[in-house]
Amino acid sequence: MKKIGVTLLIAIIALLQACGGDATSSSSSNGSEGAVSSDNPVDITFAEPARILSFAPLYIAIEEGYFEEQGINAKISSGGGGAQVIATLLSGDSQFAINAPRAMFSALDSGEDLIAIQSLNSALTYEIALSEKYLENKNIDFESPLEQKLEALQGATIGIDQVGDSSDVYLRYLMEKYNLDQSGVKGVKLTGSGPKIGGMQEGIIDGGIQSPPFAAQVDANGGGELVLRLSEEEMYADLVWEVVFAKKEYIEKNPELAKKVVKALGLGIELARDNPEKAAASIVSYFDGIDEEMIASSLKGLQATYVGNGEMTKSGWDNAQGPLVEFSELSGVSKEHDTTEDVLWTNKYIKEAFSE
Incomplete structure (x- = not known):
């Protein structure tokens, strides 16, 4: 009789384990995801x-x-x-x-x-595109030396996703690194490529800063062209x-x-x-x-x-x-x-x- 009871107990435990699953192969409340494989995604x-x-x-x-x-x-x-x-x-x-x-x-x-x-x-992946009109006035293009391109940004109105965001900070820091007055750059909040391109076409802003494919979109829509990749600066290339x-x-x-x-x-x-x-x-x-x-x-x-x-x-x-x-x-x-x-x-x- 005792043997039957022990056998029954073992069977119940095995059944409970089968229903509950193996703790090593499923997520638990402590944040552990357990074993991961193609058979157990x-x-x-x-x-x-x-x-x-x-x-x-x-x-x-x-x-x-x-x-x-x-x-x-x-x-x-x-x-x-x-x-x-x-x-x-x-x-x-x-x-x-x-x-x-x-x-x-x-x-x-x-x-x-x-x-x-x-x-x-x-x-750093940020790139700056400037309007054709602004480029003509400043007489610069993508092949111009980095310092000359940064100097040309003084007095520019630049579209950014958010005032004080990473693009804003890294650009201003770069200008100061080259002993330029970063306060001369006016940042205007224009979130996304579309508003920036529209602003350049309408002459509301002189350019914009954003990660790719921003400059390619600007060029395709006739708003201007790529002038500067921030990674041209050695510090930002690392x-x-x-x-x-x-x-x-x-x-x-x-x-x-x-x-x-x-x-x-x-x-x-x-x-x-x-x-x-x-x-x-x-x-x-x-x-x-x-x-x-x-x-x-x-x-x-x-x-x-x-x-x-x-x-x-x-x-x-x-x-x-x-x-x-x-x-x-x-x-x-x-x-x-x-x-x-x-x-x-x-x-x-x-x-x-x-x-x-």
């Missing part, structure tokens, strides 16, 4: 501030099946700017964020414990940009998932750099009103920013942080954070993912 969400071509490796990784190969069902929560990205991440509605360093630094300033595991770009970050606790509990995420995104970086035509065909559906040829052309312009598989450097973090702290009243970033590796960023997962 995990759903994760990336928060992005807007649909931006600099984020191409993310879109490529989804469309080319790189995430699927890693056992990940990747989704995107898009829009709302940097503040919304942070709010989505901290609430748990997204597991990973991709944004300019400013958003992460602002959260760190507030005491949040975050860590970056990859940088989609290794240089700068972490569009970083992939998450709560440090989440990454520590999900190291295998972190490795799979950077693997998929790293392959996306490779394709964006090595085959921009194929990359453009893969992601053209992400950009309404922009044709494949323009996307391919813009990706070619970004090729130098897609370095390795998204590895980061201390100098890249220093160059990203310096201007934000220098212009803290504009950026909202008031504290200087330790940029030593493995403090607020790490290449650990990239090294592991691409050494296998």
Whole structure:
């Protein structure tokens, strides 16, 4: 009789385990996603501030099946700017964020414990397009020396997405670096390419600053042409940009998932750099009103920013942080954070993912 009772108890325990599932293969309340494989895929969400071509490796990784190969069902929560990205991440509605360093630094300033595991770009991607009329008056073009082009911006009215945003801060810092009066540049809030192009056509502004494909769109619509890429400045050619970050606790509990995420995104970086035509065909559906040829052309312009598989450097973090702290009243970033590796960023997962 005792033997029957023990057998029955074992059977009940086995049944309960089958119904409840294995704790190592499913998400739990502590943020651990468990084992991840193509047979046991995990759903994760990336928060992005807007649909931006600099984020191409993310879109490529989804469309080319790189995430699927890693056992990940990747989704995107898009829009709302940097503040919304942070709010989505901290609430748990997204597991990973991709944004300019400013958003992460602002959260760190507030005491949040975050860590970056990859940088989609290794240089600043902002470009400035100026109207034909302004270019004629200043007698400059894309081939002019950088200092001459910066001097020509004094007195210009420039369309920006948000007064005090990263584009505003990095441009003003660059002008001061060349001993120019940055206060002579008037920033006007015109969010998105369309309003900036319209403003240039109507003579309301002299130009605009934005990431690609902005200059290509300006040129296609007869509003002006590309004059300056901020990465022409050596400091900005070595700068972490569009970083992939998450709560440090989440990454520590999900190291295998972190490795799979950077693997998929790293392959996306490779394709964006090595085959921009194929990359453009893969992601053209992400950009309404922009044709494949323009996307391919813009990706070619970004090729130098897609370095390795998204590895980061201390100098890249220093160059990203310096201007934000220098212009803290504009950026909202008031504290200087330790940029030593493995403090607020790490290449650990990239090294592991691409050494296998």
